[in-house]
């Protein structure tokens with residue numbers, strides 16, 4: 001798991017700072033979405049002016065970064081694999097003193113629910129990108145990239161809606177949850193996804209990197225996107 005995380009961090013950092021080849025019409029890399037600065041190759045919304053000179057990915061990448069690093073599942077992964085606190089169940093911590101999440105820096109992980117709100121908005125944008133991936137200059141079409149973008153959106157929703165904060169949001173603070181039928185159903189749906197939260201965490205993480213790589217390879221002309229377009 002440490003190797004998996006390390007490999008992703010390396011690739012994501014490299015891709016974030018590339019500031020090129022993140023768009024191959026109609027596909028926008030999820031690392032750069034929403035593209036909000038004036039220096040975007042393909043702008044989703046003009047929110048940041050021309051004063052932004054660095055990579056557009058830096059304007060948004062902190063949202064998924066904060067969401068994933070404060071995720072309850074990924075906390076377990078990196079506490080065990082990087083911090084060795086604890087290395088495993090019933091195995092003593094590598095450090096003699098451990099203050100848990102009651103002090104800095106780990107207390108910052110309590111912001112998770114706020115990152116959930118932002119990540120939810122990001123998932124909506126990601127879905128919009130997936131829909132736009134079927135629009136080939138005003139004509140409906142299906143490319144391999146369209147299917148990759150669609151899978152990326154589905155995995156991201158599966159991960160986001162299974163979040164513990166999402167479960168609490170829809171089903172928490174009630175004395176009798178089953179008396180609230182809609183919230184009860186939403187909670188049950190979220191709980192189904194939550195049971196596989198780790199699986200969706202890893203698959204969505206890997207797929208977002210793969211989607212960026214695919215867009216990059218199409219944009220640089222290394223591969224050609226096979227597509228069928230309705231004229």
Ligand code: FES
Nearest residue numbers: 071072073163164
């Ligand atoms: S607990 Fe994993 S995303 Fe919220």
